[in-house]
Each structure stands twice: as structure tokens, then as C-alpha cells.
Amino acid sequence: MLSEFSLIERFFARRARSGSPPGEAAKVSRAALGIGDDCALIVPPAGQQLAISTDMLVEGRHFFADVDPHALGHKALAVNLSDLAAMGAAPHAFTLALALPAADEQWLAAFSDGLFALAERFDCELIGGDTTSGPLNICITVFGDVPGGAALRRDAARPGDDIWVSGTLGDARAGLGLLRGEWDVDDEAAAAQLKCALERPEPRVALGLALRGVARAALDISDGLAGDLAHILKRSHARAVVDADAVPVSDALAALPAPVRRTCALAGGDDYELCFTASAEARATIAAIGERERVRLTRIGTIEPIADASARAPSIAWHDRSGAPLPLTLQGFDHFHAD
């Protein structure tokens, strides 16, 4: 059994850049002071704002007890990096607070490997944290840079804007359904792809940076398109018309029955793709960004003004590819209700 301090030292502090021994070929830390003091100290570059986001992952709610710890380390940081991506912020640091039922060395080795593999890809440095015993809980706070005024906010959508999404939607929810036995997929490669979407989401960091100055409003789809788009609409005081059949799905998801496919794509959480709005003039620029970043970008609808000023709630009008209205009542994922 490892003590708390040797656990931090062995699995986390050594791999935090500022904890590298002198002489080791570590990159230069952006932190003035990293792990091992009461606080970390960072110096944001002049002219940049600091973007901050925090996400807590709980066993049984966000992941199963038997999840591959390497994948869990990846996902815990990925969902936070996704928030930076949605803001157009460049990742630079994170803190990690971890409650563990036991100090299981094998589990910690795999978890920290998954975590740091992603952190190193995005040059995102662990600068501090906390560990305690308790039911498994992972709380990460990330820090990113964005030039003053350049952040992609939720409140910036305007009537007439196109609504775009990156990648394909619904695979993560379909993967969850597979694990839960809600449905089955015979094709092993397709099943693996759906589970991978759930367990190893790819934060759209490069896309978020490319969309600065191009997109207006943006967010990441963590709770499902219907619920997340509603956040943009609420904060931008607008409504949306969306072609449900235009929402892109993977071949693996397309092979599932239509009602499953539609629910997963429109209301399934955990995809971590970006949803953003932009003026129609930006279409060619956005297409070029998609090609350069090798990410599918699809127009799915339009932002509309709220016609009646007394209308109670902003809303989404769904239609199918023929233009016929779809009476969908889709809700975003809510952590205090079953999804």
C-alpha cells in the first residue's frame, strides 16, 4: 500500500513537467511553480485571457467500475480539453483532484499513462492537485489561453447564422447502449468503434482554435445536441430550425434501427464534438478549415429570431429532409434524472 505522498510523487509529480529533475530533457514549464507547494503559480501571457473549466467524473455515473483505467485517464482530461476547444482556447495546464477507494498501483499506472499521453499531445501541464481516499471521483480543472475578445461564447449566435457540427454524433450514446445491453451490433469493428467513441473522445482543440474569428457562438456537445444547442439559444435569445436528417452519423450508428439512431444522434451525450454558428459568408472558410483539420463539418440548420417577444422559451424546430416537421421532445442529459 502506497502512502498518499509517495503515490502523488510516483504517478503524478514525476511526470509533471515542473517536477522533472534538472538535466532531464523536459520542456520548459509555463508554470512559475508547480506541484509540491500550497499553490501553483502561473503567469498568463500579456493580452491573453485565462479560460478555466472544471469537470467531475463519478464512477457509476460517467463511467463503469470496470472501465479500462487508461481510457478513463484519457477521458477525464479529454472532456475538460473539450471545454477549452469550445471556447477557442489553447490548453496549457490542469489540476487533478482524485478520490480513490484504494491506492492500486496497477490501476494508477494505467490511469496516469492515459492521462499524460493526452496531456503531452496537447502540451498541457499538470500543475497541482489533491488525492484522498473515497469513492472513485476525478475532478480536473483546465487552464487555457485565448486572446482578449476572441473567445467563442454561447451568447454570440445571431439570426441568419448557419448551425454547424463537427464529426458525427451519437456514437458515444450508442456505445453506452451496447455496454448496457440496450441493443446489439453484430459487426465487431462497428461495436468497437462505438465503444471507443464513448471511452476515448477526441477533444476538438485544433478545430476550436481554427474557428476563432470565424464562428460566432460555440460549445461542445457533452449532453446531447438537443440540450446543448438549447444553451446557445437561451443565452443568444434565439431559436433554431434544424434538419434532423442532416445531423451526421457514422456508418456504425447508421446500421442501428432508425429510432435508436435518431435518439443517439440528437440527444445522446458524451460525443464532445463542437456545435457552432457562423454567418453564411463564412461557409467557404469553414469548409477549408474542415479540410485542413481533417474533420467533417456539417451544416444542420439555421438560427432564427424569436418572433414573439413574449415567447416563453427558446426552442428548436426539428424537420426531416423533406422539410416535414418532426414532433421531437428531446432533452439534454441531466445528471439528476435517468437518461
Next chain:
Amino acid sequence: MLSEFSLIERFFARRARSGSPPGEAAKVSRAALGIGDDCALIVPPAGQQLAISTDMLVEGRHFFADVDPHALGHKALAVNLSDLAAMGAAPHAFTLALALPAADEQWLAAFSDGLFALAERFDCELIGGDTTSGPLNICITVFGDVPGGAALRRDAARPGDDIWVSGTLGDARAGLGLLRGEWDVDDEAAAAQLKCALERPEPRVALGLALRGVARAALDISDGLAGDLAHILKRSHARAVVDADAVPVSDALAALPAPVRRTCALAGGDDYELCFTASAEARATIAAIGERERVRLTRIGTIEPIADASARAPSIAWHDRSGAPLPLTLQGFDHFHAD
């Protein structure tokens, strides 16, 4: 049953300053963007470093299930502000991630009242967070400002420095023992004081700010004097000689049997007093700071060089008031072992 979003709105977002409706007499937010987007945005003032700390509190480990939620809200932020105090940083913002077994309105009302009462006292703004269902877990990350180079670090102690502590030590551990039935205190006022020390620690923010440029090394005593002073010694490559009888205790603690008193004062956690070192020339200045801030400041020992360069570990030599060595083997609180 409240939904996640109405819960955040009702108990947290409304009281976050940046969420104040226009026209309401709210203070000006330092945050460029607060709760409700993917990230908060903050703009650190020129010349300041950003001090960041994170602490996770778990039911059954850091507090009992039946703790007064108002006190818990206070303590969850207090232990984080204490880390800023120990660094000499001025609090300005925090994020809150919360896992709750249920959305209990009464509990949330009291918890958020306790939290914001302390936050408002220290002008510390809630800028973001996350809520989820799960075993009760509170993870706060705090942000403070400290001028470049002025932070009170753990690695700055020098041989010849005095070792100081603020307040009295051991009351929180004595209060924990009362709740656990390890010992009893007949005097009701004394018992209340000990429990209050455990449940409502006061972060030494003003003291930390006053000690900038005066103290050398500093930290807050969260895991017990013995364990925490060892962190300063390890990072400063030094050892310490400490008069165990000089360590200040309250009258309430002094009334307990000598072995209990000593263990609580020297190794009990959760006091959140500051331990700091300073040159002997600073004694008068420090005494004046104590009077101005109305906090007891006591010299308890001296930093010594490590005589033998090959000595394995920095250590503390304890003695009693007569100078006789005390063979104490005190360890700091370790979350993976019983304390």
C-alpha cells in the same frame, strides 16, 4: 426534485457575482465571463502571478455524513483559501464541482449559504463549476493574485530562521476526537470551541498577505505540524529544532490529558493555521503584524542546516521546555492510512 440546471441556477449561479441581473447592486466582477459558458474567462492584473490550489472533500473522510451543511460550505472554501493565505496570495475567484447523492433543497440552501458567506467576506467570486449525482464530494479550485516573486514558498527556509506558528494548534483534532468519542470534555463551552475549530476553520488570509516580504517559507497546517513542517524542511533542504512545549494550545485543549494535548497540537490535522520561517531580524515586525491582525504568533523553534550532507532525511528534533530531547515519532495525516 430539482434538475441539475435549475439546481445550479437557484443555489449557485444567482449568487455568483457575474450572474447578477443588470441593475442589481452587485460588485464589479473581475471575471470577463462567469458561470454559464464552457469556460470562465479571467484577466489577471499586470505584474501579478496567478496562485491556484485545489482541494477535494469526501464524506466520511473529511467530514461526517451528518455535518451541518452550512459549516461544510464554509469549510470546503476555507481550506482552499488557506492555501492561498499560505502563499501570500489575495483570493479572487473559485470554481466548485459537486457530486451529490440527491438534490436536497434544504441541504443545498444551507451549504450554499455557508459557502457564499465566506466567499463574500473575502471578495472571492464563484466563476464556474460542475454538478453531478454521486457520493457526496466537494472539489473547489481557488485563484488568487500575488505579485511576481512575492509568493511565500515552501523551499525558502534558511538555517538560522525562526519557526513561527499562528493561533493555537490541536483544537480541530481534539474536536474530531470528541465527535468520535475518543475523549470527553465536561466544559460545554470548551467542547463547543473544539468542535467549532474542526468545522469552521478561519483561513489566515490577512496574515498571509501581511507576511509577504517578511516571512521566508510558509505553509498552512492542514495535516499536522510535524508532517507539514517536514514539507518545508524537505523542500528547503534543512532540519528543525522545535520546543514542543512552546507550541501554543488553547485553554480548552490544555484541559485535556498531556498525551492527548501533545498529539493533537503536534500532529493533529485540520487547524489551517500558518507555519512560517523568518530571520531573527524580523521578530519585531512579526510581533507588530500579530498585534495589528489580532492573531497570536508564536516562535516555536529554529531552522538548522543539515550537518551531514549524506543524512538521509531532513528531520525535526523535538525538545521540551527544559531542553531535554523528546523521542517523538509523529507523522502527518495521510489519507491512505488511519490517523
